[in-house]
Amino acid sequence: MASRKEVADLAGVSEATVSRVLNNVGPIKEETRRKVLEAADRLGYQLNAIASSFAKGRSGNIGVVLPHVPKVRLFSTFYFSEILSGIGEAVQEAGMGLLLLYREPGAEFDYLSLFRTSRIDACLVLGATSLPEEERSISAMADSDMPFYVIDQKYENPGIPSVLADHVQGSYLAAKHLLDRGHRSIGFLNGSPHYSNSRDRLEGYRRALRERDIPFDERLLFEGNYSRKSGFEAAEAILRVLDRLDAVACSNDRMAIGLIQGLKEAGVPVPGRLPVIGYDDSDAAAFVDPPLSTVRVPFYEMGKLAAERLMRELSPAAKAGGSEAEAGRIEILPTSLVIRQSSLTAKES
Amino acid sequence: MASRKEVADLAGVSEATVSRVLNNVGPIKEETRRKVLEAADRLGYQLNAIASSFAKGRSGNIGVVLPHVPKVRLFSTFYFSEILSGIGEAVQEAGMGLLLLYREPGAEFDYLSLFRTSRIDACLVLGATSLPEEERSISAMADSDMPFYVIDQKYENPGIPSVLADHVQGSYLAAKHLLDRGHRSIGFLNGSPHYSNSRDRLEGYRRALRERDIPFDERLLFEGNYSRKSGFEAAEAILRVLDRLDAVACSNDRMAIGLIQGLKEAGVPVPGRLPVIGYDDSDAAAFVDPPLSTVRVPFYEMGKLAAERLMRELSPAAKAGGSEAEAGRIEILPTSLVIRQSSLTAKES
Numbered sequence: 265m266a267s268r269k270e271v272a273d274l275a276g277v278s279e280a281t282v283s284r285v286l287n288n289v290g291p292i293k294e295e296t297r298r299k300v301l302e303a304a305d306r307l308g309y310q311l312n313a314i315a316s317s318f319a320k321g322r323s324g325n326i327g328v329v330l331p332h333v334p335k336v337r338l339f340s341t342f343y344f345s346e347i348l349s350g351i352g353e354a355v356q357e358a359g360m361g362l363l364l365l366y367r368e369p370g371a372e373f374d375y376l377s378l379f380r381t382s383r384i385d386a387c388l389v390l391g392a393t394s395l396p397e398e399e400r401s402i403s404a405m406a407d408s409d410m411p412f413y414v415i416d417q418k419y420e421n422p423g424i425p426s427v428l429a430d431h432v433q434g435s436y437l438a439a440k441h442l443l444d445r446g447h448r449s450i451g452f453l454n455g456s457p458h459y460s461n462s463r464d465r466l467e468g469y470r471r472a473l474r475e476r477d478i479p480f481d482e483r484l485l486f487e488g489n490y491s492r493k494s495g496f497e498a499a500e501a502i503l504r505v506l507d508r509l510d511a512v513a514c515s516n517d518r519m520a521i522g523l524i525q526g527l528k529e530a531g532v533p534v535p536g537r538l539p540v541i542g543y544d545d546s547d548a549a550a551f552v553d554p555p556l557s558t559v560r561v562p563f564y565e566m567g568k569l570a571a572e573r574l575m576r577e578l579s580p581a582a583k584a585g586g587s588e589a590e591a592g593r594i595e596i597l598p599t600s601l602v603i604r605q606s607s608l609t610a611k612e613s
Numbered sequence: 614m615a616s617r618k619e620v621a622d623l624a625g626v627s628e629a630t631v632s633r634v635l636n637n638v639g640p641i642k643e644e645t646r647r648k649v650l651e652a653a654d655r656l657g658y659q660l661n662a663i664a665s666s667f668a669k670g671r672s673g674n675i676g677v678v679l680p681h682v683p684k685v686r687l688f689s690t691f692y693f694s695e696i697l698s699g700i701g702e703a704v705q706e707a708g709m710g711l712l713l714l715y716r717e718p719g720a721e722f723d724y725l726s727l728f729r730t731s732r733i734d735a736c737l738v739l740g741a742t743s744l745p746e747e748e749r750s751i752s753a754m755a756d757s758d759m760p761f762y763v764i765d766q767k768y769e770n771p772g773i774p775s776v777l778a779d780h781v782q783g784s785y786l787a788a789k790h791l792l793d794r795g796h797r798s799i800g801f802l803n804g805s806p807h808y809s810n811s812r813d814r815l816e817g818y819r820r821a822l823r824e825r826d827i828p829f830d831e832r833l834l835f836e837g838n839y840s841r842k843s844g845f846e847a848a849e850a851i852l853r854v855l856d857r858l859d860a861v862a863c864s865n866d867r868m869a870i871g872l873i874q875g876l877k878e879a880g881v882p883v884p885g886r887l888p889v890i891g892y893d894d895s896d897a898a899a900f901v902d903p904p905l906s907t908v909r910v911p912f913y914e915m916g917k918l919a920a921e922r923l924m925r926e927l928s929p930a931a932k933a934g935g936s937e938a939e940a941g942r943i944e945i946l947p948t949s950l951v952i953r954q955s956s957l958t959a960k961e962s
Contacts, residue, residue: 323732324732325712325732332705337694337695337698337913338698338701339688339693339694339695339697339698339701340691340694340695340698340896342689344688345686345688345689345694346686346688346689348688349686349687349688349689352687352688352713352715355713356681356715361712361713361714361732362712362713362714363674363710363711363712363713364701364704364710364711364712364713365710365711366701366705383672383673383674383710521900525900547689547897548896548897548900548901551870551874551897551900551901551902552897552900552901552902553900553901553902564686
C-alpha cells in the first residue's frame with residue numbers, strides 16, 4: 265500500500281498538505297485538493313475505510329437515521345425530540361451538521377452507502393427494532409468498522425455499540441412503587457416487543473412481581489404502540505378486567521395520558537379507582553390532570569453521550585489509537601422514579 | 614458557454630447521461646459520473662448557480678438552519694418540532710435528507726457557503742429574527758437566487774420568500790374571544806419583538822381593542838421569551854397589576870402554562886379569578902389543568918408547504934420555467950380559535 269509521502273510526491277505537494285486534504289481541515293485550493301485526491305486514488309492510498317471516506321471529502325455531517333411512520337410526527341414525541349436535542353447539542357458544539365434520514369421500519373437499509381457516498385462521517389440509529397432486517401443492516405456497519413451508535417436498542421451482536429437507558433430498573437421501580445402502596449394486581453401496558461427497551465420494561469415489571477412472590481399473569485398485559493391514541497384504545501381492554509386490577513403501569517407517558525383520558529370518559533377516576541403510573545417523565549407529565557407519576561429517563565443525555573462518543577472516535581487521535589477498542593461498547597444510563605398524583609389513591613394525594 | 618452536447622461528446626457519453634449525472638438521478642457508475650463532471654468542468658458548462666452546485670454533485674439534502682440557544686431543547690418545543698415534522702415529511706417523500714445546522718442568534722451567518730460547498734441543495738430558515746445581521750445574511754441568499762424559504766418570519770425585503778401563519782388574525786381572535794365574554798382590561802404576554810410573528814400578534818391584539826374603542830394601555834403588556842419559565846416569571850409582574858386585569862392573552866401555550874402555574878402558586882385561580890388564553894394549540898394544551906383555550910397554528914403544514922415548494926423549485930422543470938417568478942412569494946396560512954376551559958370563568962366552564 266502506498267505511503268503518504270508517495271501521494272505527496274505524485275501530487276507535487278507536501279505531506280502536510282496531503283493530510284490536510286484527507287482530513288479536510290483548513291482552507292485548501294480546489295485544484296490542490298483535486299490533485300491530492302487523484303494521486304491518492306491512483307496509488308490506492310487508503311488508511312482504512314473511514315479514511316477512504318475522508319479522501320472523497322469529509323461531509324462534516326453526523327447522520328441520524330429515523331424510522332418513517334406515516335402520520336406520526338416523530339419530532340413531536342418527547343422520546344425523539346429529547347434524544348435529538350441531546351445529539352444536536354453535541355453536534356453543534358463540534359461545529360458539525362446533523363443529517364436526518366428516514367428508513368422504512370422493519371426493512372433493510374443501506375447504511376454503508378451513506379458512508380461510501382460521503383453523505384455522513386458517522387451514524388446514529390434511532391428507533392431501531394430487533395427485526396432481523398434491521399439488525400442485519402446495522403450489523404453491516406459493525407462488520408465494516410464504520411463509526412456508529414444505536415440509541416436505546418440493544419442487539420445480541422456484541423459488535424453493535426449502543427447507548428441505552430436502564431429500562432429494566434425503571435420499569436421495576438414503577439411496578440415496585442405500586443406494590444409498595446399495597447396494590448397486588450398490577451396491569452402493564454407495554455409497547456411493541458420488537459424493541460429491546462419494551463422487553464426490558466417487561467423484565468423489570470416481572471422482577472418486581474417475583475420479589476413479592478406475585479405470580480405473573482399474562483391476562484394483565486396490554487399492548488399499545490407508545491402513542492396516546494393506543495393508550496386511549498387500551499382503556500377498553502383494561503375496563504373489561506377492571507375488577508381484577510388494582511393499578512396500571514404504562515411504558516410511556518403518552519399511553520398513560522391516553523389511558524387516563526379513556527378511563528375518565530368511562531367514569532373511572534384516576535387515581536381514585538385506578539392508580540396509573542407513566543414512564544419517560546415527559547414535558548407534559550407535571551401539567552396534566554392528574555399530574556403523572558412516572559419514571560425519568562435521561563433521553564437528552566443518551567443522545568448527547570452517543571454523539572459525543574462518535575465524534576471522539578472520529579478524531580484523528582482516536583483513529584490512530586485504535587477506535588476498535590472503543591467499539592462494541594454498551595453504555596447504560598440509570599432511570600429514576602418521579603412520584604406525582606396519578607399513582608396515589610385519591611385519599612392520599 | 615458550452616452546450617450539453619459538447620459535454621457529452623467530450624465525456625464520450627450520451628446527452629441523457631450528462632443530464633442524469635448533473636441532476637443526480639438514477640444509479641450511475643462512479644467512473645461515468647467522474648468523466649461527465651470533468652468534461653463539464655473543462656468546458657465550463659454551467660446552467661446557473663444551482664446547476665453549478667449540481668455539477669459538483671448534488672447533495673440530496675435540504676438544509677434547515679436553526680438558532681442555537683444554550684440549554685434550550687429546541688426539538689422539544691412544540692413550535693420547532695411541528696415545523697420540523699412537516700419539513701421531514703416532505704423531505705422523506707422526496708427521498709432527500711434533512712441537514713440541520715445551527716447558527717448563532719443575532720449574528721451573521723454564511724448561508725451561501727452551504728450552497729457553494731454543496732452541503733445543501735436548498736435551505737429553510739427557522740426561528741429567524743428581524744435583527745439586521747440576520748436579515749442581511751438571509752438577503753444574501755435572495756440576491757444570489759438561491760432556493761430557500763424563511764418560515765414564520767417576514768422581512769421588508771420583498772425578495773425574501775416566506776411561509777407564515779396569520780398571527781395578526783390569531784391574536785385578534787384570542788383577544789376578541791376574551792372581549793366577547795365581557796372582559797375589558799386584557800393583559801397581553803408577548804414574546805420578543807425581534808420576531809415579526811410577535812409584532813403581528815401585538816397588532817392583532819391592538820386591532821381587537823380598537824374595534825371596541827378600548828384604549829391601548831402599555832402597562833398591560835408583558836414580555837417573555839416563549840418559554841414556560843418566562844411565563845412563570847411573568848406571573849409576578851401580572852400579580853402586581855391584578856386589580857386592573859380582567860383576563861390575559863399569551864403568545865404561546867408554554868408561557869400560558871407557566872403563567873397559570875405561577876398564578877396558582879400565588880393563590881389566584883385560573884379561570885376563576887383570571888381567565889387565560891394561550892396560543893399554538895400545542896400537544897399539551899388539551900391535557901393541562903385547566904384545559905387551555907388557545908389558537909391553533911398550522912405549524913406542521915407550514916413546514917411541509919415550505920419544503921414542498923422548495924423541492925418543486927429544485928426540479929428541472931421549475932428551473933427551466935424560471936423559478937424567479939416563484940421567488941418573492943409570501944404564503945400566509947390561517948389560524949383559528951380553540952376554546953377549552955382556561956378562558957372561561959369558573960361558573961361557566
